[in-house]
Amino acid sequence: MESKFDEIIDRTNQLDIKWGQSEKVFGSTDVLPMWIADMDFASPKPVLDALKSLLDSRILGYTAPPDSLYQAIIDWQKERHHMELTKEAILFSPGVVPSIALIIQTFTKENEAIMIHDPVYTPFSNMITLNHRRCVRSTLIVEQNQFKMDFIEMEKQMVEQQVKLFILCNPQNPGGRVWSKEELIQLAELCKKHQILIISDEIHGDLIFQPYQLASLVTLDSSYQEFVITLSAATKTFNLAGIKTSMIYVQNKFLADQLKSAQAKTEQSNLTTFGYIGTEAALTKCGPWLTDLLQYLSENLEIICAFFDKELPDVAYMKPQGTYLFWFDCSSLNMTDAELAAHFATVGKIGLNAGAAYGPAGSQYMRLNFAAPKSLINEGLNRIKAAFENR
Missing domain, CATH: 3.90.1150.10 (Aspartate Aminotransferase, domain 1)
Incomplete structure (x- = not known):
């Protein structure tokens, strides 16, 4: 068929x-x-129909994200990933990579160390080096043709390099590994111990094959919400990369306020009408x-x-x-x-x-x-x- x-x-x-x-x-x-x-x-089709309806209105003026979009995000994350969000914890950004750059600029200083896995999505290292931070690579171990984290080496480098920020890719790109709850907890506890902020890039988090399930890092222990910032979008899931819309989930109010202040300096949080409408249609109608x-x-x-x-x-x-x-x-x-x-x-x-x-x-x-x-x-x-x- x-x-x-x-x-x-x-x-x-x-x-x-x-x-x-x-x-x-x-x-x-x-x-x-x-x-x-x-x-x-x-x-x-529901996304395309929603965007066509916007065009049929014949005026493409200034817009703001509606409450219904915030609710769609909250409902999707709760139902799909057991993540409890509030409207105040959701920030908008033109993409995951711009979000990473924003977080790097907001919470680290030039020449400070940021850790990533190796291999991993190329823009992670690009954003680190272009913003004049030091890129510390933790080489992943290959066991039974799957990536595993080397926690002993990771902690050694965290201490020696005085790492300030860790950028996680879950599921992992390019290997497609969905990190287990046990691995994520071990990573989070290491970062908590050494006072390291975590960015958890979960843009592929809806694209998971059975029997695997995404464990979103902030859902594993409430204390992780204090130092984990989650990045997500509907764009990868529903093939909408061109609408340039993503979300930053930050449940620590102090961190959220700092990011909002940083966004205000560049107007980064004001996105396109197509992004708002396309994202809401995807999350509410395209399951x-x-x-x-x-x-x-x-x-x-x-x-x-x-x-x-x-x-x-x-x-x-x-x-x-x-x-x-x-x-x-x-x-x-x-x-x-x-x-x-x-x-x-x-x-x-x-x-x-x-x-x-x-x-x-x-x-x-x-x-x-x-x-x-x-x-x-x-x-x-x-x-x-x-x-x-x-x-």
Whole structure:
């Protein structure tokens, strides 16, 4: 039976980074782009209908977030993630990365140390270094093809480097690991012990595969609300990256007041009407769409794993517990990281994210985005196989 997610939508004539920047990024226009983390699926119809209704009003004036949007966020987080929020604890931001920059600027000083995992989402380190802070990387351990935290080394570095802030990615990007409650508690207790503020980036937190469940850090102990700031958005879940809207959940009033003051200096909290309306429509009307999406992504993931097991049995990979990102080892090609990225683009004709961009521990890996129709997934897999077979 054909799914709505099977539809091929032509994105080449849009202002589209994923499909419109292939020549700039990969040096060719004939690669299949399966890199940047947005989906090749139509955004949910209730969101599109809400945005069309806005356009039909014919006036795009100044707006403010309505109380109904705050309530939609509160209800979603409580029902989906057992997080208790108040309106006062919710701040708006144009994106998770701008939120990270804001928090870095507000709560740390130049040359102070900020810790991240390695490998991890590239903008974490970018925001640290561009804001003239010291980036301390804690290398993740690989056990049974899954990432694990190295708590002994983490604490050693926290003390030696006098770390002030930790940026967590949950679920983890690029490996797709959904951190367990036990791991998160151990991390939080370390940070509490050493008075380290935590940013918990949970933008992929709704994209979790059964039987795994997201444990939002602030829900595990009420004391964690004093030093954990959670970042979230509807944009990743519902393929709405272009509306540029995210949320900062900060339940410590002192921290919230400082962030509000910092936002006021730049007007960062004033977002687009499209973001407010699109986010509310997504959170109030698109739960069934998300259920269908997760089923489709699960099917894609099984196709990918079966293909690697049969056609590329010597290639190690991480089966993600969350996200729509697939992380696989390319060291058998015996190439440098720069050669790897070029090889997949020129020989395989597929555009992937180079693992080295996620930190030194990402060397020799590539990242595949599998939020695409099955026909593109199958085509992409054949291109990956061609890249491995033609060295």
